[in-house]
Amino acid sequence: MRLADSRDRQGCPGRGRPRSEAVERAIVEGVMKLLEDGVPLADISIERLARTAGVGKATIYRRWSGKEELFVDVLRGAEPADPELPGVSMRDDLVALLESLRRRGLVSRSSAILHNVYAQMKSSPKLWAAYDATVIAPRRQLGFDVLRRGQENGELRDDIDIELLNDMFVGPMLVRSVMRPDTELPEGLAEQIVDTLLEGLRPDRP
Template sequence: MRPAVKRRRQEWGRSGESAVKRAGDRATAGELPDTGDSPPLPSGKPVGKTRGRPRSEAVERAILDAVIRLLEEGVSYDTLSVERIARTAGVGKAAVYRRWSGKDELFLHVVREMEEPAYEGPVDGPLREVLIGALNWLRQMSLAKRRSTLLRVLAAHVHSHPELWKRYHETVISARRERLAFVLRRGIERGELRGDLDIDVLVDMLTAPILVRILLRDWEELPEEMPRQIVDTFLDGLGAGE
């Protein structure tokens, strides 16, 4: 497990245990002290004006940690329910619905929290260096998923539920692809790439080699030099030339 993932898991464990105890002591049958949040609409948006005290971070961490613990115990996504999560966290269901519209949104929040942080490297500068940096981040994130049993479990649940996968793609993957697409468009504008190229195809060409090894050939290594090799091959074939 990569240090960043392990650290977040440890932090959740420490804060979650104390939060569960505090929330459990204060919870009654499905009730928590009023946080000032209104009941959610089906869309997940609150009704009316927010009032009272801000939401408790300790309760939120207890809920997130409860999802992780249930998954680690072998609970499947299909049998994971808001009621069960709330009971494990020692809070009422209302505490969950104040923060997330339902199980799908809560689960995707957990997935995003447990994954590596979003790529924050440069998007401007020499095209070769920027692309190598982006692919190196993808390689590191892929290695983290390969090494972490928990991340593999999370990914398996997402991929096995079409609607969940669609929402994950819309909220997570699309943003990553657009960041890379922006870099490529800048490269075309500066004359570093040919101008007759389809951006979506270019994104696929850059990311596919790493994704193929992760998804289809997971026994193969992801060497450190792989991002550089991919980018150099890509630019040799598709660069604007002299």
């Protein structure tokens, strides 16, 4: 799990005791155990988590500022890693982004815990805001960057609203992943969505 990124930005790397991967793993596994036992996110306090993981509260707070940040780290670790973009063309980068969404959809469908947690997050504005700021917003920005490069490179018409266009690309995958869980997410779906939309979005060639 990628647990160090957000925490490393908070403190001074040279201070304090070395962070133990075993301790961090025990804390993360403690969260997952409570979720597997059916404990709602709202009922998982730092005190309860510390008892479950067999650590002190201070140990947790040295690594995370609060439970919202911890939960976001746990969820990110349970999801597929963010994609590395090929960087060859706008089309290939878009396919990589949508393929990442497809894989996330498959993971959330197969994990009852993740499905339940995502549903609970919507009723916790603070937790959802933390997830949006650290996970969703950076992914959206990545899509904006790909589309802007496409306009600059002449792969995409320059009269199109980038934010609207990004929603048009990711929308079909999100609809199938979230709103229509009975719909298949087959291999090749990312390519199909991107190529269908790009047919009408490329600049006219003389």
